[in-house]
Amino acid sequence: MEKQDQLLMKKQNKNLVLDIIKNKSPISRTEVAKVTGMSPTSITRIVSELHSQGFVRETELVTSGVGRKATLLDVCRDVLYTIGVEIDKLIIKIGIVDYVGEMAAWLSIPRDEAESYDETLMKVNRGMRDLIEKHQLPFEKIIGIGVGLPGSIDYMNGLVKVSDQLKWKHARLADDLKRLTGFDVIIDNELKMKVIAENFKGMARDSQNAVLVGIGSGIGAAIILNGEIYRGDSNNAGEIGHTVIDPTGNVCNCGKIGCLATYISEGAIIADSKKIKNIQSIDEVFAAYRKRDSWAINIMDRTTTYIALALSNILCLYNPEVIILSGDTIEKLPELKGEIERKCELYIWEPIKDTLKVVYSGLSNQGVVLGAALQVQNSLLDLD
Template sequence: MEKQDQLLMKKQNKNLVLEIIKQQSPISRMEIAKVTGMSPTTITRIVNELHLQGFVRETELVTSGVGRKAVLLDVCGDVLYTIGVELDKSIIKIGIVNYIGEIVSCKSISRDPLEKYEETLGKVTNLMKELIGSHNVPNEKIIGVGVGLPGLIDYQRGIVTVSDQLKWKNVRLAADLQELTGFEVKIDNELKMKIVAENISGKARESKNAVLVGIGSGIGSAIILNGEIYRGESNNAGEIGHTVLDPTGNVCNCGKIGCLATYISEGAILSDSRKVKDITSIEEVFNAYRSGESWAINILERTSTYIALAISNILCLYNPEVIIISGSTIQNFPEIKEAIEKKCDLYIWEPIKEKVKIVYSDLRERGVVLGAALQAQNTLLELE
């Protein structure tokens, strides 16, 4: 038991040192010793091990100031890679991400909303092989794949319980994709993957408590509390699209009446627009708003009202430091931001309004891919 405790302690120390170098590089061995409280001898041993394994390198930089100069350390981005995949109703995106969180290659292809599960898996596998081959990434350096997709996801068993957008139910996505690619696969809801990216390199990187709201083909949220993803009992925390706004309202495809998604999602906006005009795409609705057509202004004004109400309710429930708004609706129709902000100012409770930051994601179309790859790295990387 004592030997196992010692091995565990050594592993934890090694992980801690590597994380400090990764977060604070360039950094000297002496600075690491001060931060960790470990002896310089222990730090030197750990750094040497990490160097031999390819994780750490000495930079050409040295510390400044008086006294003996110390060589600074940095991490090696090409020591390993993970692959991030985003699956959505009409698109598949795949990116290769290195150890320091840089997307070294990314590509997207279209997906037929009605295509079969097996066809989508085939597209993912072929595109993945194409990316790996075109950028000469050695397979042995790829430690795994992360997949983000809309729906209710059993991330522990790798099963898509239900995805309305993809028309999937109880599919063994992780196991099936692993069999096709040979890589270990982790799956999760797309917004939970995206908030990982926001927490590491986006608008939530300095926050312990944050909420990400995604508005597009559907609507949902992901929550970080005390630095960890809050999942709830069955990984469904944040599914705000099925909170009921009006029990006498629109019928939702979940079977309930008056769900938030039936007022905010792009499908709901299109459905209401077609009651007035022959509309074929969401872009036509946005253009009609820009042209000053009253029906489009009314529909999108109502949409911004419901978005603000959803944000207000989230803030009262979780009281985060920052709430990040993202999604295709925000990207393709930035004019809605001003309306959301005005209505947030109207509806958000004053004591919360004074403290919270309401911001918009900068990660745009790469957020889910990056987050999925980073989550795969977080869960699959095992230091020897």
């Protein structure tokens, strides 16, 4: 074996052992050896390395078998922290997450629709520093920042190609935020960050094939195929908002006619409502729906029909075991759930329907932040 390969294998083994301790703790060395198929000697060596690096600690003794004592292993949750950030049109959310994915600190700051790119970045930096100080978290244990935002994102190069919601174009977000904060920064589309959190501890926990759909100011999806995020060629896989569903329909802000987003997004709902009432916000539409105003019921009835159709199309394309619905529209108007389910019953193809689970995100408003912070661990943590 080449020296390079040996080093790589050593690194992979170390990652594997740490992953198992993290996911199955408390666990004994013997059990780790059994799960990995590695020799007890290798496990002892790797565990002692991880112990001296601060990742693993020994916990209580338990009796194993015939009166023998075994020491159990656990991970140290405060060995490192990562920062997750969500930047949305009207809000910035910041969370600091520990090594086992628990939120150690949380803050949300309003964002002005008209504020500049630099102003938003400054807010993120200030908010993050306030949070670290307030919770007295050790700076040197923070390994990086992950940012989730709406739009088409070149995650490899840390570039926001375009974000209609934030009105940003060709922004070198990762570099700019690194310069400002001093931390390494990774970025990605918000739903792709969120699906990581769903896969780690949410409704798609340990799922190999899952789809997360976000419905709010826009509509989009993030797809996990065979246990990994499916990105497509340019990280735009899942952008269902711009699938055309009616070539004679409404004009979309992307320049095309009849995109799905023009029937489902908050902006589209408000625009249609304005034809009848002097409506300024989505909350007013939802309030009218609750009051059973017929115009609001009709508009939302059309919306849920298009949501169900979109779900049915996604299901035929990817055949996931679970589809998670999330986003402001469903959180603000949970009454829609029953409507969507009833229409799914009509539109979803029989062979798929039997095994499929349609569920709702339980991560509330923290999903993107949590996923972004977890992705920092996945991408930036180097055990050497």
